[in-house]
Amino acid sequence: MADVFSYESSEVDWCEDNYRHSQHxxxxxxxxSSFFFFVVSPIMLYLLHPYARERNLAVHLVWVMMIFVGVFSAYFHMTLSFMGQMLDELSILWVLAVGYAIWFPRRHFPSFIKERSTFAWLVLMITVVTTVSLxxxxxxxxYALNCFGLHLLYSLGVEMKRCTDQKAVRLAKLSVALWVLAISCWISDRFACSFWQSLNFCYLHGIWHIVIVMAVAYGTTLIAYLDANYEIPYSLPGLQYWPCDKWALGLPHIVLKGTTKMNKRC
Structure with a gap:
Protein backbone atom coordinates (compact mmCIF):
# COMPACT_ATOMS: atom_id res chain seq x y z
CA MET A 1 0.00 0.00 0.00
CA ALA A 2 2.85 2.39 0.84
CA ASP A 3 4.14 2.01 -2.73
CA VAL A 4 1.28 4.13 -4.11
CA PHE A 5 2.72 7.10 -2.18
CA SER A 6 6.27 6.48 -3.40
CA TYR A 7 8.05 8.92 -5.66
CA GLU A 8 7.65 8.03 -9.35
CA SER A 9 5.21 5.19 -8.64
CA SER A 10 2.87 6.61 -11.33
CA GLU A 11 3.11 5.41 -14.91
CA VAL A 12 2.75 9.01 -16.06
CA ASP A 13 5.86 11.14 -16.51
CA TRP A 14 5.67 14.53 -18.21
CA CYS A 15 8.29 16.09 -20.47
CA GLU A 16 9.98 18.28 -17.88
CA ASP A 17 13.36 16.96 -16.67
CA ASN A 18 13.02 15.22 -13.33
CA TYR A 19 14.85 16.56 -10.24
CA ARG A 20 16.45 19.33 -12.30
CA HIS A 21 16.03 22.03 -9.64
CA SER A 22 15.47 20.09 -6.44
CA GLN A 23 16.14 16.59 -5.16
CA HIS A 24 12.77 16.70 -3.37
CA SER A 33 2.72 26.40 -11.92
CA SER A 34 0.04 24.47 -10.02
CA PHE A 35 0.02 27.28 -7.46
CA PHE A 36 -1.67 29.49 -10.06
CA PHE A 37 -4.86 27.70 -8.97
CA PHE A 38 -4.45 29.34 -5.55
CA VAL A 39 -4.16 32.79 -7.13
CA VAL A 40 -7.23 32.68 -9.37
CA SER A 41 -9.64 30.56 -7.29
CA PRO A 42 -10.08 32.95 -4.30
CA ILE A 43 -10.55 35.88 -6.70
CA MET A 44 -13.24 34.00 -8.62
CA LEU A 45 -14.95 33.01 -5.37
CA TYR A 46 -15.14 36.69 -4.47
CA LEU A 47 -16.19 37.91 -7.92
CA LEU A 48 -18.97 35.33 -8.35
CA HIS A 49 -20.37 35.68 -4.83
CA PRO A 50 -23.25 38.06 -5.74
CA TYR A 51 -24.40 35.61 -8.42
CA ALA A 52 -23.92 32.60 -6.12
CA ARG A 53 -25.86 34.28 -3.31
CA GLU A 54 -28.78 34.93 -5.66
CA ARG A 55 -28.66 31.67 -7.59
CA ASN A 56 -27.25 28.98 -5.29
CA LEU A 57 -24.30 29.06 -2.88
CA ALA A 58 -23.35 25.62 -4.20
CA VAL A 59 -21.83 27.54 -7.12
CA HIS A 60 -18.87 28.23 -4.83
CA LEU A 61 -18.10 24.50 -4.75
CA VAL A 62 -16.65 24.72 -8.26
CA TRP A 63 -13.88 27.10 -7.25
CA VAL A 64 -13.41 25.52 -3.83
CA MET A 65 -12.81 22.25 -5.67
CA MET A 66 -10.43 24.05 -8.04
CA ILE A 67 -8.26 24.86 -5.00
CA PHE A 68 -8.10 21.12 -4.30
CA VAL A 69 -7.16 20.52 -7.94
CA GLY A 70 -4.23 22.86 -7.37
CA VAL A 71 -3.22 21.10 -4.15
CA PHE A 72 -3.31 17.64 -5.69
CA SER A 73 -1.68 18.79 -8.94
CA ALA A 74 1.24 20.23 -6.99
CA TYR A 75 1.51 17.03 -4.95
CA PHE A 76 1.40 14.85 -8.06
CA HIS A 77 4.09 16.74 -9.95
CA MET A 78 6.24 17.03 -6.85
CA THR A 79 6.25 13.26 -6.36
CA LEU A 80 4.90 11.63 -9.56
CA SER A 81 3.31 9.16 -7.16
CA PHE A 82 0.38 6.96 -8.10
CA MET A 83 -1.68 8.43 -5.26
CA GLY A 84 -0.84 11.94 -6.42
CA GLN A 85 -2.00 11.08 -9.95
CA MET A 86 -5.29 9.65 -8.73
CA LEU A 87 -6.03 12.55 -6.39
CA ASP A 88 -5.25 15.02 -9.18
CA GLU A 89 -7.54 13.28 -11.67
CA LEU A 90 -10.33 12.60 -9.21
CA SER A 91 -10.44 16.23 -8.12
CA ILE A 92 -10.84 17.26 -11.78
CA LEU A 93 -13.62 14.70 -12.21
CA TRP A 94 -15.51 16.06 -9.22
CA VAL A 95 -15.14 19.67 -10.42
CA LEU A 96 -16.78 18.58 -13.67
CA ALA A 97 -19.51 16.75 -11.74
CA VAL A 98 -20.33 19.79 -9.60
CA GLY A 99 -20.44 21.99 -12.70
CA TYR A 100 -22.79 19.61 -14.52
CA ALA A 101 -25.06 19.27 -11.48
CA ILE A 102 -25.40 23.04 -11.01
CA TRP A 103 -25.36 24.42 -14.53
CA PHE A 104 -26.48 21.82 -17.05
CA PRO A 105 -29.53 23.43 -18.73
CA ARG A 106 -32.90 22.07 -17.62
CA ARG A 107 -34.14 21.89 -21.21
CA HIS A 108 -31.46 19.28 -21.95
CA PHE A 109 -32.38 17.03 -19.03
CA PRO A 110 -33.43 13.47 -19.93
CA SER A 111 -37.19 13.29 -20.36
CA PHE A 112 -37.68 11.26 -17.17
CA ILE A 113 -36.04 13.97 -15.02
CA LYS A 114 -38.07 17.02 -14.03
CA GLU A 115 -36.15 18.52 -11.11
CA ARG A 116 -32.52 19.66 -10.84
CA SER A 117 -32.16 17.84 -7.54
CA THR A 118 -32.97 14.55 -9.30
CA PHE A 119 -30.47 15.38 -12.04
CA ALA A 120 -27.84 16.16 -9.39
CA TRP A 121 -28.37 12.72 -7.82
CA LEU A 122 -27.98 11.12 -11.25
CA VAL A 123 -24.71 13.02 -11.78
CA LEU A 124 -23.56 11.92 -8.33
CA MET A 125 -24.20 8.24 -9.07
CA ILE A 126 -22.44 8.44 -12.44
CA THR A 127 -19.48 10.23 -10.83
CA VAL A 128 -19.15 7.59 -8.11
CA VAL A 129 -19.09 4.83 -10.74
CA THR A 130 -16.59 6.81 -12.81
CA THR A 131 -14.44 7.36 -9.71
CA VAL A 132 -14.09 3.61 -9.30
CA SER A 133 -13.48 3.06 -13.02
CA LEU A 134 -10.56 5.53 -12.99
CA TYR A 143 -7.50 11.31 -22.04
CA ALA A 144 -10.96 10.34 -20.78
CA LEU A 145 -11.24 13.51 -18.68
CA ASN A 146 -10.23 15.69 -21.62
CA CYS A 147 -13.08 14.17 -23.64
CA PHE A 148 -15.47 16.01 -21.33
CA GLY A 149 -14.06 19.18 -22.85
CA LEU A 150 -15.49 18.19 -26.22
CA HIS A 151 -18.95 17.73 -24.73
CA LEU A 152 -18.69 21.07 -22.96
CA LEU A 153 -17.72 22.75 -26.22
CA TYR A 154 -20.70 21.16 -27.97
CA SER A 155 -23.09 22.19 -25.19
CA LEU A 156 -21.67 25.71 -25.21
CA GLY A 157 -22.16 25.94 -28.97
CA VAL A 158 -25.80 24.89 -28.65
CA GLU A 159 -26.45 27.46 -25.93
CA MET A 160 -24.66 30.30 -27.74
CA LYS A 161 -27.01 29.92 -30.72
CA ARG A 162 -29.70 31.38 -28.45
CA CYS A 163 -27.51 34.26 -27.24
CA THR A 164 -27.35 37.70 -28.93
CA ASP A 165 -25.31 39.49 -26.25
CA GLN A 166 -22.09 40.54 -28.02
CA LYS A 167 -20.16 40.65 -24.76
CA ALA A 168 -21.14 37.03 -24.12
CA VAL A 169 -20.22 36.09 -27.69
CA ARG A 170 -16.78 37.65 -27.18
CA LEU A 171 -16.40 35.79 -23.88
CA ALA A 172 -17.34 32.54 -25.62
CA LYS A 173 -14.67 33.08 -28.28
CA LEU A 174 -12.05 33.83 -25.64
CA SER A 175 -13.08 30.76 -23.62
CA VAL A 176 -12.74 28.48 -26.65
CA ALA A 177 -9.43 30.08 -27.66
CA LEU A 178 -7.98 29.57 -24.18
CA TRP A 179 -9.19 25.96 -24.09
CA VAL A 180 -7.67 25.24 -27.51
CA LEU A 181 -4.36 26.82 -26.44
CA ALA A 182 -4.39 24.85 -23.19
CA ILE A 183 -5.17 21.49 -24.79
CA SER A 184 -2.57 22.17 -27.49
CA CYS A 185 0.07 22.63 -24.78
CA TRP A 186 -1.07 19.41 -23.05
CA ILE A 187 -0.99 17.34 -26.26
CA SER A 188 2.30 18.80 -27.44
CA ASP A 189 3.98 18.11 -24.11
CA ARG A 190 2.66 14.55 -24.18
CA PHE A 191 3.39 13.58 -27.78
CA ALA A 192 6.13 15.94 -28.98
CA CYS A 193 8.42 15.76 -25.97
CA SER A 194 11.55 14.92 -27.97
CA PHE A 195 11.06 18.02 -30.12
CA TRP A 196 10.73 20.32 -27.12
CA GLN A 197 13.68 18.66 -25.43
CA SER A 198 15.77 19.45 -28.52
CA LEU A 199 14.83 23.11 -27.98
CA ASN A 200 15.49 22.80 -24.24
CA PHE A 201 11.91 23.95 -23.57
CA CYS A 202 10.04 21.31 -21.58
CA TYR A 203 7.54 23.50 -19.79
CA LEU A 204 4.37 23.15 -21.83
CA HIS A 205 2.55 21.14 -19.17
CA GLY A 206 3.22 23.91 -16.67
CA ILE A 207 1.89 26.45 -19.19
CA TRP A 208 -1.17 24.18 -19.54
CA HIS A 209 -1.82 24.62 -15.80
CA ILE A 210 -1.83 28.41 -16.12
CA VAL A 211 -3.90 28.61 -19.30
CA ILE A 212 -6.46 26.00 -18.24
CA VAL A 213 -7.20 27.92 -15.03
CA MET A 214 -7.93 31.00 -17.14
CA ALA A 215 -10.02 28.90 -19.54
CA VAL A 216 -12.07 27.58 -16.60
CA ALA A 217 -12.53 31.12 -15.25
CA TYR A 218 -13.79 32.34 -18.62
CA GLY A 219 -15.86 29.24 -19.38
CA THR A 220 -17.58 28.94 -16.00
CA THR A 221 -18.43 32.65 -15.97
CA LEU A 222 -20.01 32.34 -19.41
CA ILE A 223 -21.97 29.25 -18.39
CA ALA A 224 -23.07 30.97 -15.17
CA TYR A 225 -24.17 34.03 -17.17
CA LEU A 226 -26.28 31.90 -19.52
CA ASP A 227 -27.67 30.06 -16.48
CA ALA A 228 -28.54 33.34 -14.75
CA ASN A 229 -30.47 34.54 -17.79
CA TYR A 230 -32.49 31.33 -17.73
CA GLU A 231 -32.89 30.69 -13.98
CA ILE A 232 -32.93 34.20 -12.44
CA PRO A 233 -33.81 36.57 -15.33
CA TYR A 234 -35.28 39.12 -12.90
CA SER A 235 -31.73 39.87 -11.68
CA LEU A 236 -30.79 41.30 -15.12
CA PRO A 237 -27.31 39.69 -15.21
CA GLY A 238 -24.48 41.38 -17.05
CA LEU A 239 -20.81 40.66 -17.73
CA GLN A 240 -17.84 42.67 -16.52
CA TYR A 241 -14.09 42.13 -16.22
CA TRP A 242 -11.88 42.51 -13.18
CA PRO A 243 -9.88 44.57 -12.37
CA CYS A 244 -10.97 46.93 -15.17
CA ASP A 245 -13.89 46.37 -17.50
CA LYS A 246 -12.19 48.38 -20.25
CA TRP A 247 -9.16 46.11 -20.40
CA ALA A 248 -8.88 43.62 -23.24
CA LEU A 249 -8.23 40.79 -20.79
CA GLY A 250 -9.11 40.22 -17.16
CA LEU A 251 -11.15 37.91 -14.97
CA PRO A 252 -14.81 37.88 -16.06
CA HIS A 253 -17.63 37.98 -13.56
CA ILE A 254 -21.37 38.56 -13.37
CA VAL A 255 -23.04 41.72 -12.16
CA LEU A 256 -26.71 41.70 -11.21
CA LYS A 257 -28.49 44.89 -12.25
CA GLY A 258 -32.03 43.93 -11.31
CA THR A 259 -33.97 43.12 -8.18
CA THR A 260 -32.68 40.49 -5.80
CA LYS A 261 -34.49 37.41 -4.59
CA MET A 262 -35.33 39.14 -1.33
CA ASN A 263 -36.77 42.20 -3.02
CA LYS A 264 -38.71 39.99 -5.43
CA ARG A 265 -40.54 38.34 -2.50
CA CYS A 266 -41.55 41.78 -1.24
Missing part, protein backbone atom coordinates in the same frame (compact mmCIF):
# COMPACT_ATOMS: atom_id res chain seq x y z
CA UNK A 25 10.65 17.91 -6.32
CA UNK A 26 10.44 15.67 -9.40
CA UNK A 27 8.97 18.24 -11.81
CA UNK A 28 9.76 21.68 -10.44
CA UNK A 29 8.04 24.00 -12.98
CA UNK A 30 4.98 21.75 -13.22
CA UNK A 31 4.72 21.86 -9.43
CA UNK A 32 5.19 25.61 -9.12
CA UNK A 135 -8.56 2.93 -11.06
CA UNK A 136 -8.97 0.32 -13.84
CA UNK A 137 -6.47 1.84 -16.29
CA UNK A 138 -5.02 4.99 -14.71
CA UNK A 139 -2.74 5.85 -17.64
CA UNK A 140 -5.85 6.49 -19.78
CA UNK A 141 -7.62 8.71 -17.26
CA UNK A 142 -6.31 12.03 -18.50
Missing amino acids: VVEYFNTM FVKPVANA
